[in-house]
Amino acid sequence: MTSRAKDLPADLSLEHLHNNACLIARQAGALILAVYEQDFHVTEKTDRSPLTEADMAAHNHIVTALKDLTPALPVLSEESDRIPFSERSGWRTYWLVDPLDGTREFVKRNGEFTVNIALIHDHEPVLGVVYAPVLDLCYTAARGLGASRNASGAGPEAIRVGRRRRHPVVAGSRSHGTERMGRLLERLGKHELISMGSSLKFCLVAEGRADIYPRLGPTCEWDTAAAQCVVCEAGGQVVDLQGEPLRYNTRESLRNPEFLVIGDERWLDTLTGIASSI
Secondary structure, eight states: OOOOTTTOTTTHHHHHHHHHHHHHHHHHHHHHHHTTSSHHHHHEEETTTTEEEEHHHHHHHHHHHHHHOOOTTTTEEGGGGOOOOOHTTSSSSEEEEEEEEEEHHHHHHHSEEOOOOOEEETTEEEEEEEEEETTTEEEEEEEOOOOEEEEEOOOEEEEOOOOOSSSSSEEEEESSHHHHHHHHHHHSSOOOOEOOOOOOHHHHHTTTSSSSSOOOOOBBHHHHHHHHHHHHHHTTTTTTSSSSSOSSSSOOBOOOEEEEEEEEEGGHHHHHHHHHTO
């Protein structure tokens, strides 16, 4: 297996970066847990989404650690997202981070939140780490190295998407259900729904516990990049409603289009057809 994405700078080894990104995510997770296990204050950002001191502690640690690891690479984090496109457009390789994905789940104290670290190269995620601190569960992937699941007390276990079931298992958002999602599920027919917070929904598809995850609602690029890499290296797809893979840093807005996470590719035509008609 190769540890280098096509045309990645010669001094960057994906295997080396992968190992360090995993360590950095775990360190950030420890800082998050230190806040999670005591009383904490919740404020609101301008988009009305919640923000806690855990978000900022993880952000500060990850940004500092990644800049130490790769001084030449920019870092774009949810908590430092005001870098203009005129500057970002010149980036070919950079880190994309959500220091605490699922702050609503953090506030609810249900454990379904993650640290997300991705390396983007030529608008595609080529490395992804998704770490759930409460569960001590880490999903990781790098281009050409496959995807793995590392549970507490166990070594890394390779993961693959599942084969198409007759009645699909659908991963759905714990906190962001929509009327259109309800219509999609109705059109899909008989199915099982697993509700989950944060990017863990992607990981359910990546490890074969779910077949599909339709996202018919707003997300930003840092919400999806790390988990997209995990899904794709596990044999799945993350595509917009026209069937095109999600791409990164291609426009002024950092909002994603609505998208579908698919295990077996035989679900693609069914889901894009339903999504285009609701």
